[in-house]
Amino acid sequence: xxxxxxxxxxxxxxxxxxxxxxxxxxxxxxxxxxxxxxxxxxxxxxxxxxxxxxxxxxxxxxxxxxxxxxxxxxxxxxxxxxxxxxxxxxxxxxxxxxxxxxxxxxxxxxxxxxxxxxxxxxxxxxxxxxxxxxxxxxxxxxxxxxxxxxxxxxxxxxxxxxxxxxxxxxxxxxxxxxxxxxxxxxxxxxxxxxxxxxxxxxxxxxxxxxxxxxxxxxxxxxxxxxxxxxxxxxxxxxxxxxxxxxxxxxxxxxxxxxxxxxxxxxxxxxxxxxxxxxxxxxxxxxxxxxxxxxxxxxxxxxxxxxxxxxxxxxxxxxxxxxxxxxxxxxxxxxxxxxxxxxxxxxxxxxxxxxxxxxxxxxxxxxxxxxxxxxxxxxxxxxxxxxxxxxxxxxxxxxxxxxxxxxxxxxxxxxxxxxxxxxxxxxxxxxxxxxxxxxxxxxxxxxxxxxxxxxxx
Amino acid sequence: xxxxxxxxxxxxxxxxxxxxxxxxxxxxxxxxxxxxxxxxxxxxxxxxxxxxxxxxxxxxxxxxxxxxxxxxxxxxxxxxxxxxxxxxxxxxxxxxxxxxxxxxxxxxxxxxxxxxxxxxxxxxxxxxxxxxxxxxxxxxxxxxxxxxxxxxxxxxxxxxxxxxxxxxxxxxxxxxxxxxxxxxxxxxxxxxxxxxxxxxxxxxxxxxxxxxxxxxxxxxxxxxxxxxxxxxxxxxxxxxxxxxxxxxxxxxxxxxxxxxxxxxxxxxxxxxxxxxxxxxxxxxxxxxxxxxxxxxxxxxxxxxxxxxxxxxxxxxxxxxxxxxx
Numbered sequence: 001x002x003x004x005x006x007x008x009x010x011x012x013x014x015x016x017x018x019x020x021x022x023x024x025x026x027x028x029x030x031x032x033x034x035x036x037x038x039x040x041x042x043x044x045x046x047x048x049x050x051x052x053x054x055x056x057x058x059x060x061x062x063x064x065x066x067x068x069x070x071x072x073x074x075x076x077x078x079x080x081x082x083x084x085x086x087x088x089x090x091x092x093x094x095x096x097x098x099x100x101x102x103x104x105x106x107x108x109x110x111x112x113x114x115x116x117x118x119x120x121x122x123x124x125x126x127x128x129x130x131x132x133x134x135x136x137x138x139x140x141x142x143x144x145x146x147x148x149x150x151x152x153x154x155x156x157x158x159x160x161x162x163x164x165x166x167x168x169x170x171x172x173x174x175x176x177x178x179x180x181x182x183x184x185x186x187x188x189x190x191x192x193x194x195x196x197x198x199x200x201x202x203x204x205x206x207x208x209x210x211x212x213x214x215x216x217x218x219x220x221x222x223x224x225x226x227x228x229x230x231x232x233x234x235x236x237x238x239x240x241x242x243x244x245x246x247x248x249x250x251x252x253x254x255x256x257x258x259x260x261x262x263x264x265x266x267x268x269x270x271x272x273x274x275x276x277x278x279x280x281x282x283x284x285x286x287x288x289x290x291x292x293x294x295x296x297x298x299x300x301x302x303x304x305x306x307x308x309x310x311x312x313x314x315x316x317x318x319x320x321x322x323x324x325x326x327x328x329x330x331x332x333x334x335x336x337x338x339x340x341x342x343x344x345x346x347x348x349x350x351x352x353x354x355x356x357x358x359x360x361x362x363x364x365x366x367x368x369x370x371x372x373x374x375x376x377x378x379x380x381x382x383x384x385x386x387x388x389x390x391x392x393x394x395x396x397x398x399x400x401x402x403x404x405x406x407x408x409x410x411x412x413x414x415x416x417x418x419x420x421x422x423x424x425x426x427x428x429x430x431x432x433x434x435x436x437x438x439x440x441x442x443x444x445x446x447x448x449x450x451x452x453x454x455x456x
Numbered sequence: 457x458x459x460x461x462x463x464x465x466x467x468x469x470x471x472x473x474x475x476x477x478x479x480x481x482x483x484x485x486x487x488x489x490x491x492x493x494x495x496x497x498x499x500x501x502x503x504x505x506x507x508x509x510x511x512x513x514x515x516x517x518x519x520x521x522x523x524x525x526x527x528x529x530x531x532x533x534x535x536x537x538x539x540x541x542x543x544x545x546x547x548x549x550x551x552x553x554x555x556x557x558x559x560x561x562x563x564x565x566x567x568x569x570x571x572x573x574x575x576x577x578x579x580x581x582x583x584x585x586x587x588x589x590x591x592x593x594x595x596x597x598x599x600x601x602x603x604x605x606x607x608x609x610x611x612x613x614x615x616x617x618x619x620x621x622x623x624x625x626x627x628x629x630x631x632x633x634x635x636x637x638x639x640x641x642x643x644x645x646x647x648x649x650x651x652x653x654x655x656x657x658x659x660x661x662x663x664x665x666x667x668x669x670x671x672x673x674x675x676x677x678x679x680x681x682x683x684x685x686x687x688x689x690x691x692x693x694x695x696x697x698x699x700x701x702x703x704x705x706x707x708x709x710x711x712x713x714x715x716x717x718x719x720x721x722x723x724x725x726x727x728x729x730x731x732x733x734x735x736x737x738x739x740x741x742x743x744x745x746x747x748x749x750x751x752x753x754x755x756x757x758x759x760x761x762x763x764x765x766x767x768x769x770x771x772x773x774x775x776x777x778x779x780x781x
């Protein structure tokens with residue numbers, strides 16, 4: 001048996017043979033130390049791979065920069081013919097990093113692309129029995145309906161059961177489903193999120209509520225490393241059908257640690273779906289779709305929207321597909337893109353924009369990942385101007401990525417720079433006036449629209 | 457050695473357990489060689505020295521029970537009955553690997569064999585395993601979730617959150633601490649305050665004990681006691697296994713934090729050799745019976761090696777599959 005210079009670290013390419021601890025003719029046992037090898041990281045001991053006799057030493061001690069896999073000695077092993085590892089060229093094509101013309105393969109949505117197929121919006125336009133309710137009630141209905149339909153769905157989180165939900169989204173569910181399916185947890189996000197993900201790995205469908213998404217940071221490792229990656233790491237064996245939900249973004253006057261938007265954080269992670277509804281109807285249809293989805297879904301609500309009302313279908317089959325944006329106002333002059341709370345901010349600015357004689361397309365993205373790129377590009381190719389409004393910090397943000405996507409897909413159609421109105425790059429201040437300034441406001445949206453429209 | 461319970465194993469069962477221990481030992485030695493030859497990349501954490509733990513626990517497992525562990529997982533997935541060829545092919549990063557070459561040494565799973573990984577973040581598998589136990593209870597299944605963790609994980613916050621939840625919600629979970637004395641290069645004395653590690657769970661109302669993890673029979677006895685306790689009381693249980701790893705933390709570990717003497721002293725109670733001795737002396741098996749098992753395993757490992765090197769690399773289209781379902 002040939003003894004080759006082994007790779008003794010993930011990065012080692014060459015090594016130095018510091019010292020032989022055996023000489024030719026020595027009998028050795030499997031595991032005996034044969035030599036000391038200096039690697040790029042440390043001095044390591046080379047163990048004998050088998051019982052046998054050192055026939056020949058091929059590389060003298062003190063030799064430096066010996067390549068990995070160089071033959072350094074011969075070992076004769078009793079009862080074994082001299083046999084080598086069969087060196088066979090690996091058959092499959094060597095991975096080729098796509099270059100130039102093929103770069104399409106590396107683009108953002110390739111892995112989510114398959115999720116967008118076969119989704120029709122026919123359900124949205126069907127004639128439903130509808131009733132005007134708040135987003136809070138809509139979310140509650142979605143959870144209740146799905147829990148009735150599927151006994152594998154359960155809800156856990158802080159104060160979701162006996163307290164009726166910190167924001168009353170889960171009101172009454174304990175009474176309807178009992179403590180086996182509606183569970184109050186200790187204040188222990190890292191633990192209960194991991195528990196929920198483990199339950200999802202075994203086929204249950206947890207709805208894991210964060211009292212607010214600020215606390216999801218306690219559990220970020222479980223969300224990113226366990227929930228998002230398991231399907232891929234297991235070669236498709238283990239999926240994680242879970243919904244992480246709760247209020248996200250800035251509420252009102254609750255200070256820096258309780259006011260932040262995590263859309264950019266979660267949409268960065270392959271393996272997570274990210275949904276952020278702006279109204280009650282969408283919230284219900286999207287939450288129902290999220291609970292039924294076999295992937296981990298981060299469902300970002302907004303506390304200030306909980307009380308807002310729209311007409312909402314009261315039917316089990318009402319679903320809004322994940323990955324479909326909504327053109328909530330059709331115009332011709334500029335595309336304004338928002339999601340969650342920022343849609344409200346755009347709508348607040350709309351009267352002033354219209355006064356300027358500007359007719360915008362307003363897009364509510366609803367899903368951040370997968371992203372409805374088709375709808376966005378169609379609109380941009382029509383209006384040639386874009387304003388993106390996001391509550392989160394603008395530094396390396398989702399809005400930044402979206403403007404990259406638009407410029408690379410609609411470059412020839414753009415008549416102006418893309419303007420992004422984001423949260424300011426500061427921790428959220430407490431004082432009322434400062435808090436207002438830290439978030440995107442009506443004036444900023446109006447001046448962005450004016451700027452891309454070259455209007456004074 | 458308390459042999460009252462272990463003695464109830466049949467001859468075939470005992471030989472099977474020895475065969476599995478020997479398989480893990482030889483598999484890991486081969487993995488070390490293939491790593492040295494550059495056929496296995498990245499991190500590779502070997503189980504050599506700890507085999508009695510996983511096989512002792514195996515002796516108490518019913519095939520429907522679930523298992524989850526951290527990154528030193530080759531022994532655990534082999535014990536669960538997954539084909540060594542698909543495990544080795546995962547280490548070599550090939551198409552026929554159990555995770556299609558996309559997981560690697562630390563990320564292997566098999567639903568069919570009730571093995572839930574293979575997790576690379578110290579401690580993270582513990583709440584996950586408690587969640588699997590939660591699912592057993594939720595579905596009224598008579599199953600136990602076995603959750604392995606190292607001594608290093610016993611200072612990790614989420615582990616205590618998981619203990620609390622498991623005890624609070626009375627989940628059928630067996631925690632198994634594999635205390636091999638070092639979290640990477642930091643000895644337990646330098647990382648853990650207080651007394652025995654398992655006592656850290658007892659404050660949550662979880663019963664437990666510490667046992668000799670170098671001996672199949674002591675592990676097996678404790679594993680059966682724990683199983684019966686969990687089944688009878690519907691509560692979690694914890695066992696701390698006093699064990700040792702002979703190799704480094706991973707392949708690139710020069711082991712400067714412990715002495716050669718210490719390692720050699722522990723090799724005198726090598727769990728594979730100890731079980732073999734027991735089978736020959738106390739159970740009076742023929743020397744040839746054991747030799748035949750060993751030579752069959754050695755032959756099998758050669759086939760495993762060849763298979764894992766012949767298997768092609770994953771197709772490049774695999775890059776983008778299985779990110780979403």
